[in-house]
Amino acid sequence: MTDPGSLEEKLAILAEGAKYDISCASSGSSRRNRHGIGNAASCGICHSWTADGRCVSLLKILLTNACIYDCAYCINRRSNDTRRVILTPAEVAELTIGFYRRNFIEGLFLSTGVVRNPDYTMELLIEAIRTLRETYRFNGYIHVKVVPGADLLLVERAGRYADRVSVNMELPTREGLALLAPDKSREAIVTPMRRVGALIVQTKAERKVSRTVPPFAPAGQSTQLIVGASGENDLQIVRLSAGLYDRLAMKRVYYSAFVPVNRDNRLPAPVDTPPLLREHRLYQADWLLRYYGFAPDEILDDDRPFLDLTLDPKADWALRHLELFPVEVNRAPYEILLRVPGIGVRSAERIVRARRGGHLALDSLAKLGVVMKRARYFITARGQFAADLSPDAAGLRSRLAERPTRDRWNQPSLFDDHGRGDWRSTITGEL
């Protein structure tokens, strides 16, 4: 079934098969080096950038591109006529260590197609990361995929070795999944997610009492949603994400604009460009959920279930709540500063810190990282207002609107979690 191939050929094919996965984050873990090689930096470290400008921090690879499933959107689906190869767990470990010792990478991101059955596949993944941790004494970052439908004991073993585990949600709705990935069930995806969430919470609590309790996925769990392959709206997606963050201790939800890689009449007709701008707005909305204290219903509601493509969701929210603005930067609480367009988490923190040392004037705000182009309509400093338009002026919306040029929404710095290396891509390759 699989073709032997040289290590270099297999690496090429299996890297190709994994490149569409969104996550390249290596942040959130601070594993120390104990009598071996490697550690994990909690801020994450990017090691290179590809020709499309995406950060490379992990050796992101499939164990195999062979798969028993036939998901409509997936490049590795059973019915595609492509060359199938598989790496042995020993080869995965050897490649990872060889790359790591040369400081090419920050760690391993191991994903896979499903061979034979979910349990068998999961055991191969575990063997690869067990070899790294136990034989090579590797303390660097490991992200491993959970195969939906695998035994929960295997899921637990994987999380003991890994820094982050993820189960890909793939499609935001049950109906979408039934149509496009008929071999997978919502239960097979959500059950391991729940188990992982529970183990993360439980282990964290136990480790507070005793440091000898082995960590479980210290960098948390993540998942990925394909956007635009089925008919869901943004409100459904934002609510789903908020639920995942609140109830399943999810660390990140990645959104991936659907790009057709297969011909299939269940999929939307091919378009010139994938819905990248929609993907971008979803990341911005996700940021509002995780870092800015927004509830999903503040971002969208049943009357307006889609994000405005011309305006970022925070500016959009501010324009709907003009009664709150302008706010005085020398007095406003941190939580309110976070709600001002043009003020991010870091600039809000700096404002709070800097104003302890003296009253802030308008011209000092830019030095603190405030984007005055947007913020000036919504703030005063020492009572002074910097803009020529008041927040309720009719022309403000168009002035804040962004021109949707390709460069503008393809900038990774918009998502870059303060250099933490989180980044996204377009379509999903597997699982």
Add this chain to the structure above:
Amino acid sequence: MDYLYDGTFSGFLTVVATARRAGTSPMAICRVAPDQQALFSPLVRVTTEPELAAQQGDELAAILSPAGRRLIHAAFLSAAPGVELRLWHYLELARRVGPAIGSMLTHEQVQPVWELARAVGREAHRFKGFVRFRQLAGGYHYAAIAPDYRILPLIAPHFAARFADQQWLIHDERRSEAVVYDPVPQQWLIVPLEVRAPLCDTADEQLFRSLWQCYFDRLAIAERHNPRLQQQHVPRKHRRHLPEFDKR
């Protein structure tokens, strides 16, 4: 008064101690002899005195927070023109206002120091990713870099913790110095270094190099090709040290 010193951090602390003892604010603090001496300002050559420097360091530690000390050190490593004088004024201000200096981000004597330190810190962080080791036949892992700032003291602890079990050295080619790490005493040291003879790799070095190049080439998604964005993150000046950018 103009001061001249050897360019080391200890030397700078010696200058600070000397100037404080003299009771006057320096007009200039220079690393090399200035082309033109200020007309009325005498030049003082300061010899680094490790003990005096350590004493001055302790004194500053009592005034500054740990973050404040890191800030001073990072800004100093920028070796930007005039940075010593800026640091002098920063430290004088810190002596007057105490820990409150940590929140005076927009103060005219604080902000430039803060920005220099941030630039150095950014580059140091970036080079945690940009260092590429090759295994030399002698047993060392060798990496060459050419950063804009003198970041070796800032990145050395990171690599010492990460590659605790391998002999390695990182060579700053622009400054002809290197940090050398040995796993047996688990210590790193910064030493002057110039490489004159060609380096000899281990047998499988070329294999891993070409595996990495092959992996890197496969990662890019053609539909998203964006060389400008790539260049923003990986400036050309650093590429000759990164095997994935080797012309092949």
